[in-house]
Amino acid sequence: MRFIIIIAIAFVLLIPLFAIPTFQQEAFAKADYGLSYSQHKFSNQPIVCIYEPNVPNARDVIVESWIKETVLGVESWQHDLAASEYNLKDRWNIHTQVISLEDQVFFDNKDCDVEIRFVKLDPNYTAAGWHIFQNGKSQISLVYTETEVCRTWIEGNIRYTEWCYKDDLVRSKALGNTATHEFGHAISLGHYTSDNPYENAEWSSDPVRSPSVMTEAVHYNEEKNKIRPIDINKVKEIYGGEGFGEPKQTTPQNSPVFESKTLGGFESLFTLESTYYKEPGNTYYLTISGKVTEKAYSKGQNILLTTTFPDGHDEEQKVLAVGSRNFATQMRVDSSAETGKYTISARYMGYDSETITFSILDASEKPIPKAIPKVTPEPKEIKSLPTWLKNNVKWWSQGSIDDQSFTQGIEYLISDGIINVPITEKTVSQTDEIPLWVRTNANWWAEGMITDSDFVKGIEYLVNSGIIQVK
């Protein structure tokens, strides 16, 4: 019997949170590199995979500069190592590649020696970044959340400072600097520490500059936190005369082949109606929506939707699942829309959805409704819906209030004439079970993903089709 034990030791680059002495220390301490990963050193020129982050409140230009500085931060090792010896300079090459959000859907990381991800914060420390070696790869996390001093206090002659995360985004220079430090761990360096804790603290603040880029706390000023000759010499001592070695033999990325389906990744995939009619002079959008399972959900990964049109051609699009695991996209229906049967399938994180279909038909094929005279007038426009209703629906969709409160909301919609139901039907009674997709739909409306009018149409459909019974 074989046991595989994965040992992950984290090296955390801390925002300095220790003590700053108020008196000058004597320089008697010894300093050296701590525990290293020398057993995990690169056997070829490393391939570094940098994943584009999905940060909704960061503008594209900010994310671009994070990535740019991260690439520069990693490549500064190649630059400084190559500059230190002329003959071997090509042996110190580092190959960086950036994987866009789109490409992450099917990206195979088998050739990555180092993977770099951007993360919001470290739940355990106030850290700028960290490195672990796991499953044969270096995993680097860079924190993109800015920090601030939230508490200081004095004990004896030592002033302590505690740092907290805040909502601002970190500067790209600081991120690149952290990338340099963490990549030093990937190379196999440990922390460069002094046996005098005061000295370690001093290294992270003015007027001193860091003696090594591998000090355990990051310097406030990244210009004072560079790769030093002592770092370069240590790397050369570990790797010897061959540098990182030859370029790695890589295998091409396989394009995915879908032969058999793997279900279990989708809670739902649906359109609100099974038949849509194109009406002359009227353009509208139909909504294709769904929810991925908790098991499959992976933040920032896109769902691939494939629509097969009536003439047999396929169109693909990528849709992002939001934090609630819901996704939605819209399709335009105008006079030029192809009539016939449409088929939709979705794929996400290696899972396939069930296939769903809907039809778009000419208005002339619309069945003539049975002659039940309408008593309530057709509303021309949707009135804006009250805020309390939105809260009510949101809480219901999240399971914090019961179905009764939800049906009260529907009663309001009926009594205010927003929903069209036959006049004899006055009160709403809850059914035993409201379908899950209703809850999903309600949640989207509460989160602003679908319009008031779509929400009302959905409820109207529910009441008129008897899914929610009225008496």
Ligand SMILES: [Zn+2]
């Ligand atoms: Zn570190």
